[in-house]
Amino acid sequence: MATIIPTIGSCGNKITAGEKRLARIFESNLSSDCTCWYDIPTGEKQTHPDFIILDPQRGLLFIEVKDWYISKIKSANKTHVIYETSDGDISLTHPIEQVRQYSYGAINYLKRDPQLLQDNEKYKGQFCAPYGHGVYLSNITRKQLDKYFSNSDIFPSDIVICKDEITEFMSSEEISLRLFSLVKHTFSKEISNKQVDRIRWHLYPEIRITHALDKPESSAKPISVLRTPNIIKIMDTQQELLARSLGEGHRIIHGVAGSGKTLILLYRCLHLAKDNNLKKPILVVCYNIMLAQKLKSLIKSHQLMVPVEITNFHAWCYKQAKIKNILPNSKQNFIENLEQAVITGFQNKTIAAEQYSAVLIDEGHDFKQDWLKILSGMVDSETNYLLFLYDDAQSIYQKKSSLDFTLSSVGIKAQGRTTILDINYRNTQQILHFATSIAFDYLNDHIEDNFKYHKPDAGGLQGQVPNMLVFDNHQQEIIHIIKWLKQQHHTGVSWNDMAILCPSTAHLSAILVKELRDSKIPHYFIASSEDKKRYSPQSEFLSIIPLPSSKGLEFHSVAVIDSSNIMGNSDDLSDEIKRLYVGFTRATNNLLVTLHQKNVLSRHLTSTYNQIYNNA
Incomplete structure (x- = not known):
């Protein structure tokens, strides 16, 4: 089954009978790799094609649907159609011209991204995928159309699909063949997953995930080139489907x-x-x-x-x-x-x-x-x-x-x-495995069966194993973290995409701020509610944040300092474990965990870490 975005049931009264019929045919008969968007503002000019179909193996299609009746088409040429309505005869843009403009506008926009161009010598400079456009007349058969319009150039059969040419009673293969006959050129190479994401990134800006590392290409490049980050972050298809539906x-x-x-x-x-x-x-x-x-x-x-x-x-x-x-x-x-x-x-x-x-x-x-x-x-x-x-x-x-x-x-x-x-996309698989191993085994041992937590599935990328280090004192922790932050920055991570998280900023040694100043690392120390209110994610500084206040935030590289600090007096460490879980899962790529206090929490952290990575 293809993915239809938004779901047909969520479209309400805006979807016509013909559009709904076609959407259900697409959903049931196109491949599971195929994504179909219905009536979503698209691209730079926010145009509204009825359907855009993206099939990584077959290409990109733009479809315009008309629930017209043949008896109400009074006249037509290649650019306009006179159609009878309850308000009288009106002049409309010919649907072929309409969908052609949608198609060419979108493709020309996408071609400004160098990573969406062919590298094959034969097709060099062309869009990376085959593409086409067409019109679906949901209430008109081919016989009716040919009878009323003997001039085949006005509604050509290679661009116009009639009611009886795609039906619910055809096989999936027949439907795909008729639909993708609208694509006039084919390439042997299918669209890569990265290119699929880039196409979605350009066509639908609202699904982009902004990130401090996503720096646009140099403005010195000509206007004909899209300023697009090399690494893009967007909602996955299921997140987009949910959001739009x-x-x-x-x-x-x-x-x-x-x-x-x-x-x-x-x-x-x-x-x-x-x-x-x-x-x-x-x-x-x-x-x-x-x-x-x-x-x-x-x-x-x-x-x-x-x-x-x-x-x-x-x-x-x-x-x-x-x-x-x-x-x-x-x-x-x-x-x-x-x-x-x-x-x-x-x-x-x-x-x-x-x-x-x-x-x-x-x-x-x-x-x-x-x-x-x-x-x-x-x-x-x-x-x-x-x-x-x-x-x-x-x-x-x-x-x-x-x-x-x-x-x-x-x-x-x-x-x-x-x-x-139940799928985590933020963290690398290694960070997620570490965080859930530290948290859920302990938490599930301290609550009733009815409330037990289930570990999330990992949807993130592969990355480095989180590093946990035990020091003799707090000052050693600080010195190592400063060194680690400098290394991260040297590799290209911006200061505002790094954070030091701690159980409480009130318990941090003043040595930390002194070391940051001496190292000329711009930083923002969050200790009060006023500090939190003045927080600006875009400002170019390293953030020092209490673990609870980091909820909802994310950073490329995170150092969790003084991790074995126990804030409460209870023998139950659930609150501390939850705070650490929140902190660990703020890191999208790199995670450093340090501790110096020796207690029951430090034993849990180190023993779990050793068990995970076979260092016991």
């Missing part, structure tokens, strides 16, 4: 670390924020201040039709309470009192419900039951857009092993609309 109503995504939850939230936010019909703002809310800052930085570069408010939960509470003049008077237990003031204000309707057209909640595992009742009540009942994302394994703020209440009890009504993402 969310549809209306409440939706839940339960995903492992690195599965693309936040990426899907961003796509959903941008998609909704371009809807002129929304009358109220969109709220994006998370627990972590620094994640909110990251989301703001990713959103601000887009032109939006609808205001988007991005915040962490307690900042949102503060704003609501300040507007209604119900802020707590005492600074003692201020956060707890603020929460209660907002809860009470919502219950007695001092704080109005339904303030937003859409509410998108990231890090849902860290939200309390009463908080979610308020947030679900903030969704306008007319639009009813709510997206809730969570991962039990990253719940490091609340004292629970999983959501200990039903989502329906807090007003999140998503029965049958829950998606589970």
Whole structure:
């Protein structure tokens, strides 16, 4: 089966009967390697072909569908068609001309990327894949068309497919042969996976994953060359399918670390924020201040039709309470009192419900039951857009092993609309294997069977084995980490794509900052909530971040320092293990773990590491 993006069922009333019929034929009969996009703004000019079909073995196809009836076509030439409608006869661009412009515009745009050109001497400079375009007339047979238009040049049979030339009753081979007869030239070499990704990267900018290492090509190059990073990062096809197919109503995504939850939230936010019909703002809310800052930085570069408010939960509470003049008077237990003031204000309707057209909640595992009742009540009942994302394994703020209440009890009504993402794409396979081995074996030994964690599947690239080093004291850790950071930077990793993570910045030795200054390493030390609010992912500095505050962030190279520091007094290390799991999975490529304190946590870390890598 081919992948249709978005799913046919999520297209609502915008898909016509003929388009739906053709989409189902494609889905059932084209190969599993084939991806088909329906009515998605495409490329530099954001044009709207009805269908784009990408088959790595056969090429790229652009299809325009018309649900026309032969009796209503009053006249036609090569550029225009006069068609009868309820409002009278109207002049329309000929669908062949329409799809030809879509096709040539997209191909000429893609050809500006040198990596999408043929290297074969015979076809040098041509697009890397065969391509073609055509028209599907869903209500007109070939016999009808030939009878009404004796001039075959107006609706030529090699470009126009009639209703009876592709049907549900044909074999998959017959359908593929007829469809790909629209491709006029073939090459022996199929499109590589990297080229498929580059094609998607150019055609659909909204699925790109921005990354500090993705530096554009030099602006000195001529305008005819696309400034494209050598290494691109985009949603995989299944992530894109989910993001584009969310549809209306409440939706839940339960995903492992690195599965693309936040990426899907961003796509959903941008998609909704371009809807002129929304009358109220969109709220994006998370627990972590620094994640909110990251989301703001990713959103601000887009032109939006609808205001988007991005915040962490307690900042949102503060704003609501300040507007209604119900802020707590005492600074003692201020956060707890603020929460209660907002809860009470919502219950007695001092704080109005339904303030937003859409509410998108990231890090849902860290939200309390009463908080979610308020947030679900903030969704306008007319639009009813709510997206809730969570991962039990990253719940490091609340004292629970999983959501200990039903989502329906807090007003999140998503029965049958829950998606589970169990593949980690962020980390290398080696980092993920290390992180899950450290975390899940321990955690599963300390919770009930009903709540046991399942290790995520690895979808990332191969990479280097994480390095764990034990030192005699904290200063030795620092000196080694500084040296490691310099080596990373020397290989081309930018400072803002590296981080030092620690159980608590309050426990870090002042020697660290001195060594960073002496080494002339630009850095940003995050110790307070004000530091978090000023955090800017684009600024060129190394970040020093407490482990809990790193949630939702990612860096090419991460050093986790003082890893065996036990913050609590309990014999149960679950909280420490969860914090470390979050920290380890922030590293996309390189991970260094250091420790000096000798205790039960250090024994767990070193014994697990030795067991993994057969060093015992």
